[in-house]
Amino acid sequence: MKILIAEDESNIAEGIASILSSQTTFKCQIKLTEDGKDALTVARSFHPDLVIADIRMPLINGLELAEYLKNENICSKVIIISGYSVFEYAQTALRHKVMDYLLKPIDKNHLLYLVNEVYDQLPSSQLNSANWKLPDIPYFSLNLNHKDFPTSLQKIISCIRKNYMRDISLQTLSDELMLHPNYISTLINRYTGVSFTYLLDFIRLQKACGLILFESDITIAEISYIAGYNSERRLYYAFQKRLNCTPGEFKMRYEKIYI
Amino acid sequence: MHIPKKLYHLYMNMKISNKLLFGYIVILMVPTICLETIFYQANYNAVLDEYILNEQHSFHSAVQNFSVTLEQISAITLPFESNIILKNYLNGHYTTVSDAMYNYFNYIDALYSPASSSQNVKKVVIYGFRDYPLDLANRLTSIKNFEENEVLIEKIKENYNGFWSLSEDGSIYYYRVLNSNTYPFQFGIIKIETKTPQILECFYSLSKNQLYLYDEQENMLYTYFDNTLEVSAENLDSLREKNKYLFTESLDNFPFVFITAVHTESVINNKSIFLLFTLIVLFIALSFLYYFIARSISHRLSAFNQYIQNTDANTLFAFNVSSYKDEIGHLIDSYNTLILRIEYINNEHFKTQLQKKESEYYALQAQIQPHFLYNTLENIRMNAESHHDTETSEMLLILGKHMRYNLNMSSKPISLEEELHFAKNYLLIHKIRMKEKISIEISVSTELDDIYCPRFLMQPLLENSLLHGYQIGKPLSVQILVTDGQESGHPGNVLIQIVDNGNGIHKDKLTQLLHAINTRQSEANQHVGLLNVNSRLISFYGSDEGILHIKSEPDKKTVVSFFLKKGRESI
Numbered sequence: 001m002k003i004l005i006a007e008d009e010s011n012i013a014e015g016i017a018s019i020l021s022s023q024t025t026f027k028c029q030i031k032l033t034e035d036g037k038d039a040l041t042v043a044r045s046f047h048p049d050l051v052i053a054d055i056r057m058p059l060i061n062g063l064e065l066a067e068y069l070k071n072e073n074i075c076s077k078v079i080i081i082s083g084y085s086v087f088e089y090a091q092t093a094l095r096h097k098v099m100d101y102l103l104k105p106i107d108k109n110h111l112l113y114l115v116n117e118v119y120d121q122l123p124s125s126q127l128n129s130a131n132w133k134l135p136d137i138p139y140f141s142l143n144l145n146h147k148d149f150p151t152s153l154q155k156i157i158s159c160i161r162k163n164y165m166r167d168i169s170l171q172t173l174s175d176e177l178m179l180h181p182n183y184i185s186t187l188i189n190r191y192t193g194v195s196f197t198y199l200l201d202f203i204r205l206q207k208a209c210g211l212i213l214f215e216s217d218i219t220i221a222e223i224s225y226i227a228g229y230n231s232e233r234r235l236y237y238a239f240q241k242r243l244n245c246t247p248g249e250f251k252m253r254y255e256k257i258y259i
Numbered sequence: 260m261h262i263p264k265k266l267y268h269l270y271m272n273m274k275i276s277n278k279l280l281f282g283y284i285v286i287l288m289v290p291t292i293c294l295e296t297i298f299y300q301a302n303y304n305a306v307l308d309e310y311i312l313n314e315q316h317s318f319h320s321a322v323q324n325f326s327v328t329l330e331q332i333s334a335i336t337l338p339f340e341s342n343i344i345l346k347n348y349l350n351g352h353y354t355t356v357s358d359a360m361y362n363y364f365n366y367i368d369a370l371y372s373p374a375s376s377s378q379n380v381k382k383v384v385i386y387g388f389r390d391y392p393l394d395l396a397n398r399l400t401s402i403k404n405f406e407e408n409e410v411l412i413e414k415i416k417e418n419y420n421g422f423w424s425l426s427e428d429g430s431i432y433y434y435r436v437l438n439s440n441t442y443p444f445q446f447g448i449i450k451i452e453t454k455t456p457q458i459l460e461c462f463y464s465l466s467k468n469q470l471y472l473y474d475e476q477e478n479m480l481y482t483y484f485d486n487t488l489e490v491s492a493e494n495l496d497s498l499r500e501k502n503k504y505l506f507t508e509s510l511d512n513f514p515f516v517f518i519t520a521v522h523t524e525s526v527i528n529n530k531s532i533f534l535l536f537t538l539i540v541l542f543i544a545l546s547f548l549y550y551f552i553a554r555s556i557s558h559r560l561s562a563f564n565q566y567i568q569n570t571d572a573n574t575l576f577a578f579n580v581s582s583y584k585d586e587i588g589h590l591i592d593s594y595n596t597l598i599l600r601i602e603y604i605n606n607e608h609f610k611t612q613l614q615k616k617e618s619e620y621y622a623l624q625a626q627i628q629p630h631f632l633y634n635t636l637e638n639i640r641m642n643a644e645s646h647h648d649t650e651t652s653e654m655l656l657i658l659g660k661h662m663r664y665n666l667n668m669s670s671k672p673i674s675l676e677e678e679l680h681f682a683k684n685y686l687l688i689h690k691i692r693m694k695e696k697i698s699i700e701i702s703v704s705t706e707l708d709d710i711y712c713p714r715f716l717m718q719p720l721l722e723n724s725l726l727h728g729y730q731i732g733k734p735l736s737v738q739i740l741v742t743d744g745q746e747s748g749h750p751g752n753v754l755i756q757i758v759d760n761g762n763g764i765h766k767d768k769l770t771q772l773l774h775a776i777n778t779r780q781s782e783a784n785q786h787v788g789l790l791n792v793n794s795r796l797i798s799f800y801g802s803d804e805g806i807l808h809i810k811s812e813p814d815k816k817t818v819v820s821f822f823l824k825k826g827r828e829s830i
Binding site for chain 2: 107180
């Protein structure tokens with residue numbers, strides 16, 4: 001994935017680059033530029049998948065850069081970083097249809113989530129779930145996009161979706177969302193009818209199953225990390241528990257339907 | 260000495276309107292009514308006296324007139340007395356009918372002509388003491404034909420100068436013995452029957468007062484009515500009892516007493532009534548005048564007083580009323596001037612305060628320069644990040660977030676969720692310092708949609724927990740628990756509890772603290788943080804709903820809790 005960072009403060013630019021290169025599950029090709037004009041020139045030849053730009057830069061500012069990039073059809077995914085929470089800026093940013101408007105201090109997790117989002121939608125991405133069609137078995141029929149879910153539950157689900165690749169427990173979720181662990185499990189239970197671990201497995205296994213069926217060049221070990229199980233053993237255990245089969249058996253059973 | 264003082268105080272504490280009413284009663288109403296009564300009484304008496312005198316006088320003159328009439332009637336007898344022929348006739352000198360007839364028609368008959376021409380006389384009859392050859396029943400006849408009794412004849416004989424008599428049917432008669440100066444013996448009686456209504460006409464003008472005639476000898480009372488006399492059913496004593504003003508008149512030659520009872524009712528009915536009416540009108544007019552004068556003072560004063568009493572110290576306005584140039588007008592003018600002056604000073608003060616605040620704010624902002632600060636922090640943080648120093652990066656992230664929240668100058672309420680984020684950051688900053696000595700937990704067990712609270716609400720409470728709760732050698736735990744208010748009987752609210760396991764608050768101090776919270780007054784600037792939170796909650800909800808509850812078990816735990824309502828963004 002090609003990422004262009006336009007930031008006149010080298011500390012910040014390098015920091016972001018460091019985060020992106022060290023904490024993503026995929027390979028990142030990152031270029032740094034120090035001002036908007038430079039960024040535009042580089043972008044024309046580099047064709048980045050994502051541009052992260054500071055709002056205040058010499059010559060061309062972040063918002064103008066986003067507009068140029070969009071008009072020249074170079075890149076439509078721009079994340080703006082700003083020290084200002086001024087409403088007008090955010091409004092202009094929205095008008096230019098930037099992807100997001102991040103306030104300093106930058107929330108690392110949110111940034112990574114955004115980058116993952118962009119990555120997932122790349123045609124070349126292994127995790128591009130747009131083309132996936134999981135087998136029509138009862139396990140995958142759980143619907144988590146219910147509009148009647150309370151705000152907290154929506155946040156829980158979205159948090160799990162953002163962080164499934166990490167080590168999630170009821171406690172980490174509770175720390176992150178400031179919700180009481182009991183309340184989290186009660187909410188999940190009441191509205192979805194399943195337990196928290198079931199829900200976590202569901203989201204992780206969706207990814208894992210997609211990868212098994214549609215990305216044949218990824219090993220089971222890699223998949224276990226990408227899906228957040230961190231070990232093949234735990235992945236196997238989850239498959240056994242939820243789908244009553246091993247990942248291999250799952251691949252064998254459903255691969256033929258699609259290929 | 261004591262009572263007058265008390266009365267004076269009582270009077271001085273009365274409202275002005277009551278004072279004026281008091282003045283009205285004491286100074287105007289009582290004296291006026293008294294004076295008017297006295298004046299009316301005096302006037303009434305004078306009028307009455309004059310009236311009675313007048314009546315008495317007219318009564319007297321009427322009686323005199325009557326007396327004159329009587330004289331005229333009695334004078335009719337004079338020609339008869341001095342006539343020799345008549346004497347001879349009565350003495351029986353003419354024994355034959357022809358003699359008698361001759362003398363009668365030639366000499367005697369002419370004597371009757373003055374009587375028959377008189378208005379007051381009905382007929383005159385002469386009764387001789389002898390028998391006469393000629394008997395003229397209605398003119399000249401024998402005493403035998405005298406219809407009255409012997410007693411009357413004797414009475415007549417005793418009264419040489421004539422005798423007046425009243426018959427029971429109310430007719431008046433005059434009797435006189437005929438005798439001669441030369442012949443000292445009596446030879447007949449002359450009887451004059453009067454036209455009673457005519458002679459009583461002189462009393463007609465007195466008819467508005469009751470007139471009586473009293474027969475002293477017979478003890479008989481006659482009532483005069485419409486020129487006639489009737490025997491009255493009353494007697495003199497009952498008459499005296501009944502009437503206050505009873506006047507009597509008597510005549511020498513008339514054996515009856517005239518009595519009149521003056522009726523004073525008619526006196527009151529006209530003149531006095533008019534006077535009374537005038538006095539009442541005057542009294543009412545004076546009352547109105549007094550009311551107008553009193554009102555011109557008291558009304559404005561009390562209106563002004565009312566206005567001042569209703570005036571809130573925070574909203575001073577001039578008293579708008581048409582002003583006059585008396586003392587009250589000056590007072591109101593002075594008040595208005597004062598108010599304008601206060602307003603002016605207030606404005607000036609407010610303005611300078613505002614300017615001062617503004618300049619302070621700018622000075623502060625110039626010192627801090629938020630953007631510069633965030634940028635620098637972010638530089639350091641990202642530098643740490645490029646050296647894979649995640650811990651430092653996290654700390655700086657927390658600091659940066661904390662700063663951003665702290666430097667937000669907005670005074671609008673924020674969502675509880677945001678406030679909780681801030682609280683978390685605040686606690687995390689302390690955790691950076693104190694590491695394992697402190698554990699923090701924020702647990703929400705309810706939905707936080709639509710719940711708002713004032714900014715920085717929790718910071719003072721957390722500060723208290725951190726400041727007073729920490730004991731050396733014992734890890735401090737600070738919890739923020741958010742639960743549905745339904746469980747504690749406040750549906751539609753959420754309960755926020757801030758729990759620490761620290762020192763706790765001593766019982767006496769807790770009582771003092773709760774008192775300060777309930778009364779919203781603190782002694783010597785104590786508990787500023789708690790009182791600040793309490794008063795902000797109260798002003799946020801505009802009622803006592805948002806009051807702080809504090810429970811504490813010394814050395815175990817302290818719980819500060821309060822409720823927040825759902826859907827309060829608009830406040």
